[in-house]
Amino acid sequence: MRLETEKYDNRIREIKRDLHRHPEISFREYRTTRVIKQELESLGIELLDLKLDTGAVALLRGKKQGPLIALRADIDALQLKEETGAPDASENPGVMHGCGHDLHTASLLGAAMILSDMREELCANVLFIFQPAEEITAGAQLMLNHGLFEKYKPDMLFGIHNVPELPVGTAGVKLGALMSAKNNFSIKITGVGGHGALPHTTRDPIVCAASVINSVQSIVSRNVDPRDPAVLSVCSIHAGTQDNLIVDELTMTGSIRALSDGVMQTAIERLNDIVRSTAKAYGCGAEVMFNGGPPALVNDESMYRIAKTAAEKVLGPDGVMDIRPSMGSEDFAVFMKHVSGFFYFLGSGSRTRENYPWHSGRFQPDEDYLAIAAQLYAQSVLCSMQKPLSL
Ligand code: NI
Numbered sequence: 581m582r583l584e585t586e587k588y589d590n591r592i593r594e595i596k597r598d599l600h601r602h603p604e605i606s607f608r609e610y611r612t613t614r615v616i617k618q619e620l621e622s623l624g625i626e627l628l629d630l631k632l633d634t635g636a637v638a639l640l641r642g643k644k645q646g647p648l649i650a651l652r653a654d655i656d657a658l659q660l661k662e663e664t665g666a667p668d669a670s671e672n673p674g675v676m677h678g679c680g681h682d683l684h685t686a687s688l689l690g691a692a693m694i695l696s697d698m699r700e701e702l703c704a705n706v707l708f709i710f711q712p713a714e715e716i717t718a719g720a721q722l723m724l725n726h727g728l729f730e731k732y733k734p735d736m737l738f739g740i741h742n743v744p745e746l747p748v749g750t751a752g753v754k755l756g757a758l759m760s761a762k763n764n765f766s767i768k769i770t771g772v773g774g775h776g777a778l779p780h781t782t783r784d785p786i787v788c789a790a791s792v793i794n795s796v797q798s799i800v801s802r803n804v805d806p807r808d809p810a811v812l813s814v815c816s817i818h819a820g821t822q823d824n825l826i827v828d829e830l831t832m833t834g835s836i837r838a839l840s841d842g843v844m845q846t847a848i849e850r851l852n853d854i855v856r857s858t859a860k861a862y863g864c865g866a867e868v869m870f871n872g873g874p875p876a877l878v879n880d881e882s883m884y885r886i887a888k889t890a891a892e893k894v895l896g897p898d899g900v901m902d903i904r905p906s907m908g909s910e911d912f913a914v915f916m917k918h919v920s921g922f923f924y925f926l927g928s929g930s931r932t933r934e935n936y937p938w939h940s941g942r943f944q945p946d947e948d949y950l951a952i953a954a955q956l957y958a959q960s961v962l963c964s965m966q967k968p969l970s971l
Contacts, residue, residue, distance in 0.1 A: 583894075583955045588693045592950045595619065596686035597668040603657030603677045606713035609634040612655050612685065616710050619689050623696045625708070630726040635712035635719060639732060640695055642702025649961045650707040650734035650919065652912060653688035654681045654714035663941035678943045680742040680928060683950060685710060687740070690954025695961060703965045707734055711911075717762065717874050720914035729918055736883065737921035738960040739912045740953055744935040746927030748946040751891040751956070752903030755884040757839040758923055760809070762873035762909035763848060766833045767792070767855055770865040776824035785830040786819055788862035792855055793817075793832075799850045810838040811907055812847055837907045841875050877913035883922035890959040891924065894952060908938075922960075926953055 595615065604612050613634045617627055620638045628637045635655065662669050662676040670676045677683075688708060695706055709728070713719030746752055769792070771783035793814050804810045812834065819830035836851070838844040852868050859866035879887070891900045903925060912923050928945035929935040936942040 583694060583958055585690065585694055585951050585955055588690050588954065589951045591693065592686050592690040592954055593947055595689055596682050596947065596950055599682040599685055600668045600677050601671045603670050603672050603675045603682070605659055605675055606656045606716045606718065607634055609655050609712050613710070613712075616655070616685065616689065620692060620708070623692055625692055625696055628732070630723065630728060632712070632723065632726055635723060636708075636710040637723070637728065638692070638708045640692065640699060640702075640706040640708070642704045642706070643700045644703040646703035646705065646965050647735035648705045648707060648732060649964045650709055650737040651688055651691060651957045651960070652709040652711055652737060652739040652915065653684035654711045654719070655685045656681055656713055656715050656719070658715055658939060660939065661941050664944045666944060676941065678940065679715065679938045680943070680945050681714065683742050683928065683945055683953065684740065687950050687953030688957055690950060691957035694954060694958040702961075704961055706961055707732055714911055717909060717911040720874075720911040724914065724918070734919050736886075736964050737915055737919045738887070738924070738957065739921065740924045740926050740956060741910065742928035742945050742949055742953070743925045744929045744937060744943065744945055746925060747929045747931050748927045748948045749895060749952065750899045750901065750927040751895055752901055752925035752927075753884065753888050753891055754903050754905060754925075755879055755881060757876050757878045758905050758925070759877040759910045759913065760837040760839050760905070760907045761841055761844040761876040761913075762835065762837055763844060764833065764835045764871045764873060765851065766831060766869050766871075768867045769830045769859055771826075771828060771863070773826050773828040776826055779826060782826045783863040784826050785864050786827070788859055788864045789817065789819070789830050789832060791862065792858045795854045795858055796851060799847050799854070803846055803850050804838075804843055808838070808840055808843045809905070809907065810836070810843050810847060812836050812851070837909065839876050839905055839907075844876070874909050874911040874913045875917060877910050877916060877923055879922050880920060883920055886963050887922040887924060887960065890963040891956060893959050893963070894955045924956065926956060
């Protein structure tokens with residue numbers, strides 16, 4: 581049976597449209613944070629003070645004993661020009677909610693409305709986590725650094741991301757790896773420059789880099805088990821000034837993605853080895869720097885069972901499908917290193933018009949997502965309680 585949420589639907593839509601008009605980039609979500617806090621306060625939900633500049637955490641105490649269930653939404657927008665022409669298009673030039681975090685924020689507030697109305701019957705406490713700076717995969721760690729799980733350590737954690745490729749009214753659930761670990765790298769190769777006509781007097785970092793770029797292709801093809809997905813891409817290369825001058829130095833950057841942390845570790849080690857030994861072979865020096873990034877997001881079996889049940893209660897069994905993983909990354913995985921978690925992919929694709937992907941200026945998810953997501957968050961709590969309500 582579905583939760584009755586119609587009385588909240590208009591308010592959730594209003595919040596989404598307001599947030600969509602006023603998008604804010606990572607760690608600058610000041611107005612967004614005010615909107616979230618006002619809404620939570622109006623529901624009588626206790627705000628916790630983590631001394632964060634942006635983002636919010638709140639605790640709803642159920643009337644009866646039970647586990648602490650955390651629900652998380654991300655709240656930040658992108659540096660992206662909106663091209664939807666929608667009535668609620670961004671009024672902040674060059675910034676857009678192009679990944680739907682406005683939907684995530686509004687629907688988690690919707691869940692707060694639903695659950696606060698049910699607090700007399702709740703056999704659980706609910707921790708609402710509104711996380712800043714997901715787009716730069718930095719907000720989750722910052723919240724942990726501010727003691728997010730110190731005083732209130734959840735027994736379970738749920739997160740949802742909208743997916744425009746799935747039609748609204750459907751959900752994708754996956755057991756095991758759902759999203760990839762990420763580690764971006766930069767490489768500096770140092771040679772000895774000179775005249776383009778006298779290469780024998782130089783140590784050419786460009787020829788060395790060409791060899792590095794080819795050799796690192798063997799990491800995915802020859803070091804990683806072909807059953808374990810991984811990507812290693814060199815995405816930028818910078819060197820040189822004019823056509824008869826061999827330079828001293830070259831830099832390149834790229835990204836590694838892997839669906840397991842073990843594969844990520846292998847790729848990092850092999851990249852280091854290949855760059856250093858190739859540079860040595862060409863008489864050059866090399867430095868490899870890794871920026872770090874979130875681990876792989878892996879849904880475990882017990883959480884998968886609860887999540888699938890919750891999704892089927894909201895969408896019916898035909899609305900829930902097992903899906904393939906994404907090579908994108910999510911810092912929800914950082915929370916999951918500390919707490920049993922589950923991350924849903926929930927359809928936001930319109931059934932009547934063309935859908936554009938995440939991070940497109942024309943990204944325009946279907947607003948019917950909002951009520952469904954609010955229900956899915958709430959239902960995840962109900963399905964996690966030791967004595968589930970007979971809904
Ligand atoms: Ni996103």
